[in-house]
Amino acid sequence: MxxxxxxxxxxLNIAEAAVLEKGFEATSIxxxxxxxEISRGGFFYHFKDKNALARAMLxxxxxxxxxxxxxxxxxxxxxxxxxxxxxxxxxxxxxxxLEEMPTGHPGCVIASTAYQDRLFxxxxxxxxxxxxxxxxxxxxxxxxxxAQVYEPREAxxxxxxxxMVSGVVEGGLVLQRALREHNNASEQIMLFRTYLKLxxxxxx
Amino acid sequence: MxxxxxxxxxxLNIAEAAVLEKGFEATSIxxxxxxxEISRGGFFYHFKDKNALARAMLxxxxxxxxxxxxxxxxxxxxxxxxxxxxxxxxxxxxxxxLEEMPTGHPGCVIASTAYQDRLFxxxxxxxxxxxxxxxxxxxxxxxxxxAQVYEPREAxxxxxxxxMVSGVVEGGLVLQRALREHNNASEQIMLFRTYLKLxxxxxx
DNA sequence: TCCCGACTGTACTGCGAGTCCAGTTGACCC
DNA sequence: GGGTCAACTGGACTCGCAGTACAGTCGGGA
Numbered sequence: 371m372x373x374x375x376x377x378x379x380x381x382l383n384i385a386e387a388a389v390l391e392k393g394f395e396a397t398s399i400x401x402x403x404x405x406x407e408i409s410r411g412g413f414f415y416h417f418k419d420k421n422a423l424a425r426a427m428l429x430x431x432x433x434x435x436x437x438x439x440x441x442x443x444x445x446x447x448x449x450x451x452x453x454x455x456x457x458x459x460x461x462x463x464x465x466x467x468l469e470e471m472p473t474g475h476p477g478c479v480i481a482s483t484a485y486q487d488r489l490f491x492x493x494x495x496x497x498x499x500x501x502x503x504x505x506x507x508x509x510x511x512x513x514x515x516x517a518q519v520y521e522p523r524e525a526x527x528x529x530x531x532x533x534m535v536s537g538v539v540e541g542g543l544v545l546q547r548a549l550r551e552h553n554n555a556s557e558q559i560m561l562f563r564t565y566l567k568l569x570x571x572x573x574x
Numbered sequence: 575m576x577x578x579x580x581x582x583x584x585x586l587n588i589a590e591a592a593v594l595e596k597g598f599e600a601t602s603i604x605x606x607x608x609x610x611e612i613s614r615g616g617f618f619y620h621f622k623d624k625n626a627l628a629r630a631m632l633x634x635x636x637x638x639x640x641x642x643x644x645x646x647x648x649x650x651x652x653x654x655x656x657x658x659x660x661x662x663x664x665x666x667x668x669x670x671x672l673e674e675m676p677t678g679h680p681g682c683v684i685a686s687t688a689y690q691d692r693l694f695x696x697x698x699x700x701x702x703x704x705x706x707x708x709x710x711x712x713x714x715x716x717x718x719x720x721a722q723v724y725e726p727r728e729a730x731x732x733x734x735x736x737x738m739v740s741g742v743v744e745g746g747l748v749l750q751r752a753l754r755e756h757n758n759a760s761e762q763i764m765l766f767r768t769y770l771k772l773x774x775x776x777x778x
Numbered sequence: 779t780c781c782c783g784a785c786t787g788t789a790c791t792g793c794g795a796g797t798c799c800a801g802t803t804g805a806c807c808c
Numbered sequence: 809g810g811g812t813c814a815a816c817t818g819g820a821c822t823c824g825c826a827g828t829a830c831a832g833t834c835g836g837g838a
Contacts, residue, residue: 481685481748537745
């Protein structure tokens with residue numbers, strides 16, 4: 371089956387697994403080509419350098435994450451029409467998804483990139499930035515919808531609240547990686563969920 | 575004045591600034607010795623390799639962070655004896671501190687290390703782990719004190735809540751780095767503070 | 779048949795980490 | 809004043825990895 375996968379995707383698959391496991395710099399082109407069973411020349415045919423590889427990986431990762439959020443909250447919307455409950459269900463689904471991954475979530479490429487950004491060019495950094503801004507917009511929109519139905523008990527900056535979803539996930543993944551525990555990220559999401567329940571308790 | 579600073583500390587200072595700016599791998603020993611005005615031989619006299627440097631940096635960083643938390647919450651306790659208000663004041667001080675740093679907080683070595691951990695040996699990884707567990711214990715203790723006076727409106731896992739302080743800071747710093755904005759971390763802390771206000775609203 | 783895209787394979791440069799070691803310099807010790 | 813030691817300097821070396829260059833191969837479509 372895997373022979374069917376084109377070489378470029380095969381490189382990306384191998385590279386992503388290796389990078390998430392041990393970081394970008396620690397992953398050598400040598401081992402990527404070994405894993406993908408191609409020659410060094412073949413690698414450089416597809417990617418002009420490691421930076422191009424990083425960019426392609428990031429693009430793919432962000433697309434996958436966006437699709438995931440789309441699906442998750444679409445499913446949540448099916449289950450409940452109320453914007454608050456939709457959000458609460460979506461977060462629960464997200465937490466469950468993170469928990470189900472037996473080895474823990476592979477870790478977020480965003481943070482990994484952010485902390486090694488001098489390795490990458492402006493394009494990669496901007497990709498990263500745009501992804502987070504996209505998530506800010508997405509969640510801010512959902513929170514504003516909620517705020518139209520529920521009176522927030524405390525005034526909060528909606529942009530910051532939108533960022534908090536990404537921040538809690540990223541922070542949770544950092545803890546998980548550093549602690550070598552398995553469910554910190556999902557626990558953090560569940561705590562954030564409790565926050566939202568407290569914040570939006572009263573219908574207008 | 576700087577001549578007074580011993581070589582080892584000078585190396586650590588230069589290295590810390592460089593690593594926080596561009597990541598560990600992107601920082602060459604060449605530039606560290608240039609900055610510290612020593613020879614390559616001199617560097618290896620103090621640190622047997624880059625791993626030893628990482629370990630020393632991490633140790634120093636964690637000590638500094640712990641001292642910071644000690645001072646911050648001691649000061650907060652002076653200002654208010656109630657455990658909840660002490661926590662709220664402490665978080666506010668922390669947020670202000672982060673905001674006052676003109677170029678933004680240098681970024682947390684913890685996350686940086688977590689995402690490049692194959693570069694480091696078990697000792698470094700364990701140092702990282704112990705630091706986070708220490709903060710978990712610290713904040714968990716404070717939250718339990720609060721919970722003795724205030725009835726939590728929702729049941730929460732105290733360990734996870736303790737972790738949330740670290741997670742929110744780490745996550746905020748990731749966002750800040752990736753977005754190239756300046757106050758995400760402090761905004762995230764302030765949002766977390768609001769969470770605590772909502773959670774512990776009712777005195778027993 | 780020929781062309782082309784997708785490679786293979788090899789040989790090369792350059793950089794940075796890490797090793798080895800011989801030699802210097804200043805401080806303190808007897 | 810001689811000896812010792814810690815704290816270096818400086819240079820020569822190896823090794824692994826990124827990246828370059830380029831000649832050659834191979835299978836499929838026009």
